[in-house]
Amino acid sequence: MTLREEYAELQAKGLKLDLTRGKPSPEQLDLSAGLLELPGAADFRAADGTDTRNYGGLTGLPELIEIFSPLLGIPQGQLLALGNASLQIMHDVIANALLSAVPGAPRRWVDEGEVVFLCPTPGYDRHFGVCERFGIRMVPVALTGHGPDMDEVERLVAADPRIKGMWCVPAYSNPTGEVYSAETVRRLAAMPTAAPDFRIFWDNAYALHDLTDRRAGLASILDACAEAGNPDRAFVFASTSKVTLAGSGVAFFGSSPANVEWLKKLMAKQTIGPDKVNQLRHVRFFGDADGVLAHMAKHRALLAPRFAAVEHVLERELGGRGIARWTRPEGGYFVSLEVPDGCAAEVVRLAKEAGVALTPAGAAFPYGHDPRDHQIRLAPSYPTLTELTEAMEAVALCVRLAAEEHKVVTEGGVQS
């Protein structure tokens, strides 16, 4: 049977599967069912007596900060517990930097001729979306397996004062799954930058999302920056979106004392405070930091078999063929699949026409453009194991078909 015939059979199955987004599965959300009836009708007082139902408390509930401070490696006084979306905090921090000079900045970013961000790629499409929305020019930098190509990063930031920021997903990076090495963290913190107001946007979204029983062991960017004499260089973001409920978690911001003061002062004009009842709900649910880790172990028990299934099918169907490479992440939410140059969009199209939705090819690159058209992000968390195996078999077939037909076109000059 030819690959085209196999593909016709696949299409005949009428699949309807979705690997597009890193969404927790219903089983994962069920782990937090307790939250849906917490804190309980008579429980609304914080440890200090605060009535969480009322206004106030701009910086978040101290006992929730106490739980997450050691988990995120950020001192309690430098950690804020805020709303339901860390993306919103990142967006708002950039809006704030555009409209109010960050500590050490000569002026507001909106008054700069041009603002440029470095974007390690492949990366998180929503980060790039925020830059596009604000007209911030994005410059891609390659990832190496232990963080961005630091020679390139150092060269760029030393030369160009327009480079004001850099996105990083330092633990189990989206989508490559790599963890930035201690040396990468040290160099990011210490490198000379032409811009005095250069900021690293350290999206530690997967800080707690190990797929093995080893923690990621990510070095503290805030410590590294302080030690290097650049204490205000990093903004750190995290959330419980993939810990508790994806739309109803708590997001965190951590940074140097000066940056935290800067943000607090601006936030005081933006809101009277975050949803403290939801923060109390999380305190009651977790109890303490160990409670969070125990909870993450339950996620791991659901996620690890899914990642194993992806690896199993990819290895069985594509291993040794020389047409694909993929990551074997030890944490996070994604597998990054590389196909022959010029084939990614075709694989996504073939998969779609066989009923398997994949993240659009190029989505993990600035402006949605993968110059080599070779990278595909796979998100195994949401489907059931059975669905996932079916979907991955379909994807593998699409990769083989696209690779074969691409080879005919590029090497044989024959239009298929």
Place this chain on the structure above:
Amino acid sequence: MTLREEYAELQAKGLKLDLTRGKPSPEQLDLSAGLLELPGAADFRAADGTDTRNYGGLTGLPELIEIFSPLLGIPQGQLLALGNASLQIMHDVIANALLSAVPGAPRRWVDEGEVVFLCPTPGYDRHFGVCERFGIRMVPVALTGHGPDMDEVERLVAADPRIKGMWCVPAYSNPTGEVYSAETVRRLAAMPTAAPDFRIFWDNAYALHDLTDRRAGLASILDACAEAGNPDRAFVFASTSKVTLAGSGVAFFGSSPANVEWLKKLMAKQTIGPDKVNQLRHVRFFGDADGVLAHMAKHRALLAPRFAAVEHVLERELGGRGIARWTRPEGGYFVSLEVPDGCAAEVVRLAKEAGVALTPAGAAFPYGHDPRDHQIRLAPSYPTLTELTEAMEAVALCVRLAAEEHKVVTEGGVQS
């Protein structure tokens, strides 16, 4: 006994009372105790089957929008249910207008030489704080008892294209309690403006907060704008902060289809969605629009006696003396007290030194400056009736003392 002697006795009581902010009382928050255990561990599906625990749903839960649409007089398709704070939406809409041209704007507001907002005064200090934070110049306009002085407003907006916005709290205005008349609403909607991108920020915070059994009867600004051929003129804001839980409610945005599209597109870059579980919680709690109105009747039962107590003490202590005027609001959260010119700060100081915290004099004016130093905002909602009566007696004494001593100074030339 002289007023000074009475004041010394008052100070000796060692009161510790707070009339500063429009916070719901614990009894009011108790009315929403049910929310603290909703939706319940097994209840997380919206009417359309959406799992509210997961990501998505940028514009809010349709069934919550359905409940509030008739209450706010905004068509469902033009109403968004968002986060926990309408202040944040107002702030973010201005940040968005600064950084992305609003429909009909020739350019982003940040690219204008200067942006000016009209501020009906006395008004809400947090509105003015947002303007200050963004460097928007504020021009005060007098309130009349049925909305701003429209002759003045029309004259200003017709002449000056820098005037891009105007704050309005149209129902039970903070702090004067007035409701904008139908004629005011019509003129606001129809008036020619020099700026093609002029926007009314219609903070309908007290839409449901009647203190009598009559509804405020506010005319629809969106309808009036559409009828006048200025469909995109008004941004409408509301929230359940003073309906359910002050820090954990749901905020709403309503506007013309073009404005809603503009904001949705920008919000899509800022967040993956609001806390839908909290929205479902509110749906389960209220059931329908009548449930909201029944709930508001319970608030009224707690608030109306407090406002009556304020009126009673003020009338008894200050009535007929010719030294004070005050509002008798039929809704909202505040009483506005006017004392002789030059006395407000002194009253607040005297009250503070007698243990009664009042909103700082001038807070209800742009830049915190009341040019006549004559207005004080009283917030009766939070204290118990007993505390409130004590506090108001103290305030009344402070008014009498300040007025008497001021008269001696200004008429007699004698320093006290």
